[in-house]
Amino acid sequence: MKERLVQLDVFRYNPDTDTAGHYQHYEVVCQDEWVVLDALNKIKETIDPTLNYRWSCHMAVCGSCGMMINGEPKLSCHTFLRDYAGVIRVEPLTHFPVERDLVTAPDDFIEKLKRVKPYLIPKEPKPISEGEYLQTPAQLKKYHRFTLCINCMLCYAACPEYGLTPKFIGPAAISLAHRYNQDSRDGGRDERQEIIASKEGVWECTFVGACSEVCPAHVDPAGALQQVKIASSIDWFKEHLLPGGGK
Amino acid sequence: MAKSNKPIIWFPFAAGGTVIAFFIPVIVLLTLLAALGHVPAGLSYDSLRALAACGLGKLLIFGVIALSLWSSAHRLRCTCYDFGLRADTLVANVLYLAAAAGSIATAVYLLRI
Numbered sequence: 001m002k003e004r005l006v007q008l009d010v011f012r013y014n015p016d017t018d019t020a021g022h023y024q025h026y027e028v029v030c031q032d033e034w035v036v037l038d039a040l041n042k043i044k045e046t047i048d049p050t051l052n053y054r055w056s057c058h059m060a061v062c063g064s065c066g067m068m069i070n071g072e073p074k075l076s077c078h079t080f081l082r083d084y085a086g087v088i089r090v091e092p093l094t095h096f097p098v099e100r101d102l103v104t105a106p107d108d109f110i111e112k113l114k115r116v117k118p119y120l121i122p123k124e125p126k127p128i129s130e131g132e133y134l135q136t137p138a139q140l141k142k143y144h145r146f147t148l149c150i151n152c153m154l155c156y157a158a159c160p161e162y163g164l165t166p167k168f169i170g171p172a173a174i175s176l177a178h179r180y181n182q183d184s185r186d187g188g189r190d191e192r193q194e195i196i197a198s199k200e201g202v203w204e205c206t207f208v209g210a211c212s213e214v215c216p217a218h219v220d221p222a223g224a225l226q227q228v229k230i231a232s233s234i235d236w237f238k239e240h241l242l243p244g245g246g247k
Numbered sequence: 248m249a250k251s252n253k254p255i256i257w258f259p260f261a262a263g264g265t266v267i268a269f270f271i272p273v274i275v276l277l278t279l280l281a282a283l284g285h286v287p288a289g290l291s292y293d294s295l296r297a298l299a300a301c302g303l304g305k306l307l308i309f310g311v312i313a314l315s316l317w318s319s320a321h322r323l324r325c326t327c328y329d330f331g332l333r334a335d336t337l338v339a340n341v342l343y344l345a346a347a348a349g350s351i352a353t354a355v356y357l358l359r360i
Binding site: 229 | 251252253
C-alpha cells in the first residue's frame with residue numbers, strides 16, 4: 001500500500017494554560033487512501049496523546065468530526081489526504097467557541113434547534129388503536145431531502161450571516177423546521193413560523209448559498225430557506241391583505 | 248417573537264430576480280444586435296414605440312424595469328451587509344430611494360409616450 005509523509009498544522013488551545021490558541025506542526029506517515037481523521041488518530045496514538053477532537057462513526061453519518069480543513073468546513077472522516085498537497089491546516093469549526101484544541105461548544109446550535117420544534121406535532125391526537133398515519137410517496141418526497149441533516153454544523157461554519165449575526169437561527173435549524181412543516185402528518189407549522197418567520201429567522205439569510213456547498217448530506221439548506229421565504233411571504237400577504245387574516 | 252415584515256421588501260426582490268434572470272439576457276442580446284445594425288423586423292423603433300404607447304405595453308415595461316431596479320437595490324444592500332458595511336439603514340435608504348426614483352422616472356416617461 002502506498003504511503004506518504006503528511007504534514008499538518010493543527011490548532012491547539014488548552015483553556016487551563018493558554019490565553020490564546022496556536023498551531024502545532026505534526027509530520028506523520030499515512031496511507032494514501034486515508035482521510036484527515038485517520039491522520040489525527042495516528043498523531044494521537046503515536047505522537048501526541050494530548051490532542052483533542054470529536055469523532056465517532058468514521059463514515060459521514062454521526063456529524064461529530066466537523067472541522068476547518070485548509071479554511072473550509074469539512075467532515076474530517078470524509079476528507080481524503082490525497083486531495084491535499086503541502087501542509088494541511090486543521091482548525092476547529094469557525095463561528096463556535098473553542099473548548100479545547102479542535103473541540104467546539106455546540107450549545108448555541110442545540111438551543112436554536114430546540115426552539116424550532118424539530119419533531120412531529122400531530123394535527124389531532126390519535127390513539128394507537130386507530131392505526132398509523134399514512135403517507136404517499138409524493139408526500140414523502142416533499143420533505144425527504146431535508147430529513148438527511150446530520151447536525152454536523154458545517155453550514156453554520158460556512159454561513160457568513162451567522163458569523164455576522166449570531167442570533168440568526170441558521171441554515172440547519174430552519175431546514176429542519178421546514179422538513180416538519182412540509183410533512184403531511186404535521187400540524188405544528190404555526191408554532192414554528194413564530195420562530196422562523198421572525199427577523200432572526202429566515203430573513204437574516206441573504207442567499208449566499210455556502211451552506212449548500214459544504215453540506216456533506218446534500219440537504220440543500222439554501223434551497224429550503226428560499227422555500228421558507230416564499231411560504232412566509234404568502235403568509236404575510238394573506239395575514240395583512242385578506243379579510244380575517246386569510247384563515 | 249414577532250413575525251417580520253420583511254416580505255414587503257423580499258417579495259418584489261424575488262419577483263425582480265426572476266424577471267432579471269429571464270428578461271435581461273434577452274434585452275442585452277437584442278441591444279447588442281441593434282448596436283451591430285441587425286434589428287429584427289418586429290423590434291423596429293416604430294413597433295417598440297407602439298408597444299410603449301398601449302396600456303398593457305406600458306405596464307409590462309414598467310414591471311420589468313421597476314422590479315429589476317428594486318431587486319438590484321436589495322441585492323446591493325445585502326452585498327454591502329455581507330462585506331461588513333454595518334450602516335444598513337443608510338445603505339437601504341439610499342439604494343431603495345434610487346430604485347424608487349428610477350421607477351418614477353420610468354412611469355413618467357411611459358405616461359408621456
